[in-house]
Amino acid sequence: MNKLLSSTKELSDKYIMNTYKRLPLVIEKGEGVYLFDEDGNKFLDFVAGIAVNCLGYGNKKFIEAVSSQLELFNHCSNIYYNKPQTDVAEILVENSCFDKVFFCNSGAESIEAALKLCRKFGNSKKEGCNEIITMKNSFHGRTLGAITATGQEKYQKGLDPLLPNIFYGEYNNLESIKALINENTCAILMEVIQGEGGVIPADKEFLEQVRTLCDENDILLVFDEVQTGIGRTGKLFAYENYNVEPDIICLAKGLANGIPVGAMMAKEKAAKYFSPGDHASTFGGNPIAMSGAKVVLDEIINQKLLQNVRQVGDYLKAELKVLKIKYPDIIQDVRGLGLMLGVECSISPSEIISECQKNGLLLIGAGHNVIRFVPPLVISKADVDEAVSVFEKVLMKINK
Numbered sequence: 001m002n003k004l005l006s007s008t009k010e011l012s013d014k015y016i017m018n019t020y021k022r023l024p025l026v027i028e029k030g031e032g033v034y035l036f037d038e039d040g041n042k043f044l045d046f047v048a049g050i051a052v053n054c055l056g057y058g059n060k061k062f063i064e065a066v067s068s069q070l071e072l073f074n075h076c077s078n079i080y081y082n083k084p085q086t087d088v089a090e091i092l093v094e095n096s097c098f099d100k101v102f103f104c105n106s107g108a109e110s111i112e113a114a115l116k117l118c119r120k121f122g123n124s125k126k127e128g129c130n131e132i133i134t135m136k137n138s139f140h141g142r143t144l145g146a147i148t149a150t151g152q153e154k155y156q157k158g159l160d161p162l163l164p165n166i167f168y169g170e171y172n173n174l175e176s177i178k179a180l181i182n183e184n185t186c187a188i189l190m191e192v193i194q195g196e197g198g199v200i201p202a203d204k205e206f207l208e209q210v211r212t213l214c215d216e217n218d219i220l221l222v223f224d225e226v227q228t229g230i231g232r233t234g235k236l237f238a239y240e241n242y243n244v245e246p247d248i249i250c251l252a253k254g255l256a257n258g259i260p261v262g263a264m265m266a267k268e269k270a271a272k273y274f275s276p277g278d279h280a281s282t283f284g285g286n287p288i289a290m291s292g293a294k295v296v297l298d299e300i301i302n303q304k305l306l307q308n309v310r311q312v313g314d315y316l317k318a319e320l321k322v323l324k325i326k327y328p329d330i331i332q333d334v335r336g337l338g339l340m341l342g343v344e345c346s347i348s349p350s351e352i353i354s355e356c357q358k359n360g361l362l363l364i365g366a367g368h369n370v371i372r373f374v375p376p377l378v379i380s381k382a383d384v385d386e387a388v389s390v391f392e393k394v395l396m397k398i399n400k
């Protein structure tokens, strides 16, 4: 250990690149829906690794499945088959509108896979049919392709040249999308609920009309469900809430309860444009990640987890709406679906978030004025009561 610097924070700041604006909290362990820091302080976790740890901490089935897989074998190349990967692919395909899946390791990678597949599709129709429309205020990840797709300049500064032929329409504004479509458009990419952008749900009508627009113009519709997918909104996939099927979906975050994983799924009309050698990932579909994903999907599909997300999510939303009435000078709006909720504030959320942390509740911001509630999907009404009581205590203090 470095003798001059002793704390985890100091050592991290010395040795790890300065890309994260971190909060002064060193996490040591988790239990249920709680995290503990190095000093033994306990936090109710409504961040869940940013909508990742859907089963919380210490889920026995998850630990057992991942440990057993580690005993069997930790990794094999994708030049061979492995059963955990096949099992998860089968569950995902049989419970969705898609025909095939490609496994990778993160949300951004699932976006890259989708961008490549869309260009393969477009260019096979007509050379130069490679334009992709994405949305302003979106977030799709940090690789160069994903950051180009992200319709927010603040993330793109200093990275020129970005990927060519990506254009930005207005979310929930059909006319602005229509204006960008031409014979070279191969795909439209969007989130079903803009997460990082401030928990902004798509209008049902907008999604339906974009679907029609894509059908009329032979354009692929891609939903980035990296944050909304895998039960977060009370359905396995958020598109099910809208009855609008995309051609391609991007998944990651909650899929393996914190083991790095990503997936890009597609209907056959798109999937058939990938042939051996077109795309690959050394770790994609790794058996350890897949053994974790299988437990998550089993819990979601066979257990009562989705029902819990809907019931507890509705309860949390109702409680937050009560606070909106009580504190109209601070809370402007409460929105979202299931356990992906946002509270829009008229003051900077960072003060509220930091006060909540001091009082044992972890929350995270989104956009410039929204506080996000994305807890583990297993939380109970009692956990919500605890969170809301801390949140209100902080609002009361700030409101004075």
Ligand SMILES: Cc1ncc(COP(=O)(O)O)c(C=O)c1O
Residues within 6 Å of the ligand: 050, 106, 107, 108, 109, 111, 139, 140, 141, 142, 191, 195, 196, 224, 225, 226, 227, 252, 253
């Ligand atoms: C909607 C969406 N897409 C893509 C990403 C990127 O995922 P990752 O950080 O796993 O690359 C995120 C991450 O927050 C996201 O919210």
